[in-house]
Amino acid sequence: MRILVTGGAGYIGSVVTEELLNDGHQVVVYDNLVKGHRAAVVPGAQFVHADLADGESLRNTLKQEKVEAVIHMAAYSLVGESSVNPAKYYQNNVVTGLVLLDAMLDSGVKKLVFSSTAATYGEPRQQPIDESAPTSPTNPYGETKLAFERALNWYDSAHGFRFASLRYFNAAGATIKCGEDHDPESHLIPIALQVARGTRESVEIFGDDYPTPDGTCVRDYIHVVDLARAHILALGELGEGSQIFNLGCGGDGYSVRQVIDTVQEVTGKNILTRIGARRAGDPSTLIASSEKIKAKLGWQPKYQDLRLIVESAWKWTLAHPDGYGE
Ligand code: UDP
Numbered sequence: 001m002r003i004l005v006t007g008g009a010g011y012i013g014s015v016v017t018e019e020l021l022n023d024g025h026q027v028v029v030y031d032n033l034v035k036g037h038r039a040a041v042v043p044g045a046q047f048v049h050a051d052l053a054d055g056e057s058l059r060n061t062l063k064q065e066k067v068e069a070v071i072h073m074a075a076y077s078l079v080g081e082s083s084v085n086p087a088k089y090y091q092n093n094v095v096t097g098l099v100l101l102d103a104m105l106d107s108g109v110k111k112l113v114f115s116s117t118a119a120t121y122g123e124p125r126q127q128p129i130d131e132s133a134p135t136s137p138t139n140p141y142g143e144t145k146l147a148f149e150r151a152l153n154w155y156d157s158a159h160g161f162r163f164a165s166l167r168y169f170n171a172a173g174a175t176i177k178c179g180e181d182h183d184p185e186s187h188l189i190p191i192a193l194q195v196a197r198g199t200r201e202s203v204e205i206f207g208d209d210y211p212t213p214d215g216t217c218v219r220d221y222i223h224v225v226d227l228a229r230a231h232i233l234a235l236g237e238l239g240e241g242s243q244i245f246n247l248g249c250g251g252d253g254y255s256v257r258q259v260i261d262t263v264q265e266v267t268g269k270n271i272l273t274r275i276g277a278r279r280a281g282d283p284s285t286l287i288a289s290s291e292k293i294k295a296k297l298g299w300q301p302k303y304q305d306l307r308l309i310v311e312s313a314w315k316w317t318l319a320h321p322d323g324y325g326e
Contacts, residue, residue, distance in 0.1 A: 007074030009036025014178040019228040037324035058103035069111035082141035083280040093144035120146040128289035139281030164234035169220035169248030173309040179316030181323030196267035207278035216256035218285040220248035223303035233297040248288025
């Protein structure tokens with residue numbers, strides 16, 4: 001298939017591109033490089049350096065490249081930032097997303113896989129969370145992703161638009177070539193790895209008074225390759241109708257302290273921590289039930305052990321001490 005990957009120069013987008021190319025698909029990466037990196041565009045993919053808000057450029061790309069389906073990953077994705085700057089999130093994750101949908105309709109492309117998030121659920125009453133859990137985001141990031149999912153539903157009923165919305169839990173890990181490089185870095189595992197490398201003094205733990213076994217937040221970490229494989233499975237089944245799928249490894253999840261302990265074990269370095277305030281918008285626990293995608297699409301995570309996830313991220317960090325070097 002000929003697939004447009006928005007945000008394909010980003011962390012997850014680059015790995016999705018790698019996997020699509022491995023499977024013989026043709027990929028056009030569409031990215032404005034505000035968050036992404038030119039060096040993260042996988043060789044073999046075509047690259048269009050443009051903004052999603054530019055409807056004309058999108059329409060030209062979709063038509064000229066004879067795109068058959070879109071994987072829409074370009075978005076802002078920081079819980080804390082969204083809580084202090086909601087407008088930025090509404091503008092990019094909702095308004096600009098609609099420019100993409102309308103350009104797709106104009107070009108006759110009606111298949112889309114969307115990067116959604118566990119943050120759509122907010123602070124659920126039951127764990128693990130399945131897709132029937134009520135959605136009640138506790139931050140604008142989750143709220144804007146949910147708003148876009150709802151728009152997709154209406155585009156489906158009005159225009160026969162077929163989508164799969166993948167609600168990611170915590171993506172982590174790396175491949176040999178593609179890894180996590182944000183500026184500034186805000187994610188737990190890369191931050192702990194910076195401490196291991198000596199480029200950061202300590203990890204600030206955002207709250208240790210949550211109602212969890214050790215008081216720190218519990219999350220469900222999923223290897224980025226397992227996540228990428230799910231996109232390809234979802235693409236293949238779009239003809240069957242629109243769907244929402246959770247994506248995590250399940251189990252008991254890992255607390256912030258457990259993640260830091262694992263980073264210490266994998267790297268052999270002492271990771272200094274200090275306790276800080278809670279981060280705005282953070283639910284205490286988010287653990288996925290991924291039974292639906294397992295049953296419907298035959299998806300299975302290969303890297304369920306957090307150690308394997310951290311090891312892959314550590315290898316990438318050691319091989320790319322300056323990230324993508326930009
Ligand atoms: N976290 C933390 N210190 C940090 C970064 C993250 O304690 O410097 C916590 C954060 O509060 C959350 C978990 O680690 O409970 C994972 O956060 P991350 O930003 O990696 O992913 P998110 O859950 O926001 O998608």
